[in-house]
Amino acid sequence: MRDNLLTLRGMRNILPREKAKMNRIESEIRRLFKVYGFQEVETPTIEPLELFELKSGEEIRHRMYRFTDLGGREVVLRPEVTASVAKLVVQEMRSMPLPIKIGYILNVFRYDEPQHGRYREFKQGGFEIFGSKSPLADVEILEVSSRLMENLGIRDYYIKIGHEGVLRAILTRFGVEESIQDRVLGLIDKERLSEAFEILVSIQKDMEVIELIKKLWEIKSKNPSEALKKAEGILKDIPEAIEQLDNFREIIELAQASGVGELLVDMGFARGLDYYTGMIFEVYVKDLRIAVGGGGRYDKLTGLLGWDIPAVGCAPGIDRLSLVLNDDIVSKEDIVCLIVSMVKEGDLLASRLVSMLRARGIPAMIDPTRRDLSKALSYASKRGVKYVAIIGSKEVENNAVSLRDMEVGLQEELKPEQVVEKLLSYSV
RNA sequence: GCCGCUGUAGCGUAACCAGGCAGCGCGGUGGCCUGUGGAGCCACUUGUCCGAGUUCAAAUCUCGGCGGCGGCCCCA
Known part of the structure; x- marks a missing residue:
């Protein structure tokens, strides 16, 4: 019997050495749970389709493993964990004192084309903080992402960071409704600016909003204070955007003070998940084009589920971290x-x-x-x-x-x- | 979803270009050698991804499918 008939595309057997590396990464994540006070939970692998229709973003939505169960329900294999954890908190933790800090290590499923570092089933760790608007919470998430890299001995990493709140404030100011914002931000993220602008033009917005976004989008710098200064100049006439930018500045200053990794500020950065409302980031390792982790603030998500509290979190990719790590991080010791x-x-x-x-x-x-x-x-x-x-x-x-x-x-x-x-x- | 490369035993490979008996190494199993030869020797084991086409003849050439690897997109 041929093995390749028995293992589905994008799925894989994880052999002892690879498994040992993943265990090493997971134990490092669990150590951070303890040290930072995150409580580990587990959520269902199969969730109702609606949960991810809420705010997951087009990209993820059309790559879900989706089927009708025997009871006639439309269900999916979770394509990410944040929505499930938000639901868990809303359903089970209403009486807990805030902030609530939740951790998880779970597998997720996406029907992507497999390639280097990309499988249809993979494993994510996660850190989520519910109930705090403070930049201190944003920074803690950045910090935990940095510590994980360092504790695994990965030095040459950097954090690409942006702020969806700034972009959304501009769009809101010009009367662009939220669902259109999601689409526009998605296109901006893909660097398909002209398509994003076509949408704005089609709903009869003047050219000013397009000019602003274009200028903002051009700001990409490893010198955060310089980037912030430029952005301030561009946004000075939009107080709502300045307010968001101040929040971004505070986060960046605190982050630098608490020794997070090198920051690459990108004002035109948006992420595929529609629920982000503020600071967003992805973690990169030099020489690897794909992100090994990412996260951001999502203040509106839990509200959709029935409890309106702010939240911020991140998800390190365990398989991708394993790709970066040398085999010698785990001992080969066997039977003595x-x-x-x-x-x-x-x-x-x-x-x-x-x-x-x-x-x-x-x-x-x-x-x-x-x-x-x-x-x-x-x-x-x-x-x-x-x-x-x-x-x-x-x-x-x-x-x-x-x-x-x-x-x-x-x-x-x-x-x-x-x-x-x-x-x-x-x-x- | 799109693009490129690729597919020979459990694994690694030769034969492919230029069609003509599919071979080698590793591994596995059994056996032989007083219990330290971490060996050796003997035997056995298993294969051309699938399906069409061209041909007297296909692992080899052509087409399609499927899989693997990588790239785009996106992400973890």
Whole structure:
């Protein structure tokens, strides 16, 4: 049977080494949950279609795994987690003190064309803060994104940052309704400016709004204060936009003070998800064109679900981080001691020894094959096992084992207790 | 959704251009050698992605499908 008939396009088997890397990343994320006070939750894999029709954005919406269940409901495999977590908070946490800080590590599904770093099922971590409008919350999200990169030993990353509030304030000022705003921002994000402008022209807006957006869009700089200054000049006649820009400035200043990674300010930056209302960002690693994480502020989303509280969050991509990490971030250590019982009379001693080792947390196993000693050694060697405990009739008589150090090639006869003592430092 | 490259055993490959018995390495399984030869030796194991077409003859040439890899778009 051909494997490729059994594994769907865009899906994959995750092998031990890859899995170990993902585990490493996940444990780093969970450590940040603890240190920053995020409480981990899990939401349903399958959600009603409506949840993502609310505000997920056209891009994601037409790439959902979508079907009718046996009860006739239109359902989807979650294409992202933020909407689900927002729903969870609205449904279950109305009586909790604010701010509510939620973390998650969950798989998501998108029917994209697979390519480098892109699969149809992938895994995201997530940090979401509900109930605070303060820039301090925005900065905490930026900070946690930066810390994750650094804790994983990734130094050459930068954060592309923008502010949808500024763009939306301009559009609102010129009377562009929200659903049109979503479309226009989507086009701006794709750098399809002329199409965005066509829409604005078609609803009879004057050229001023187009000029403003064009000028703003051109501001892309690794010098945040310079970028902010330029933006201020452009927006000085629109107080609502200046207000948003002040918010952006505050976030950037606090972020720099708390040591987040290098910032690339992009005033024309918008994200595919329609629910963003303020600061937005994506995390990039040099030499990799795709984002390894992203996030932003979404103050209106929970309101649509029945509890109007501000929120900000981010989602690191676990598979993509794994792509960046070297294999050597995880140890290749496997079984420490392989026990080979060559004669039936040795099995009792072998069982006793393996239990003693495991009880002390030392990874050990009995070779269950009763093959030639040289084949057993070959197996141990290929698996990278450090010690082989050999039990033949001679050892059975002495109630001892011959412990062979596979790296040095020497061996000594020891009592089981002595073996445990010797290997104690390999305890996990 | 679009574009490019690609598809030979479990894995890595040769034969493809220029059509003519599909071969090698690794692995796996079994066996032989007093229990340290982490070996060796012997045997076995499994394959041209699928479907059409051209041809006396297709792994090889053509077309289509599917898959893989990468790019665009978008994102994680």
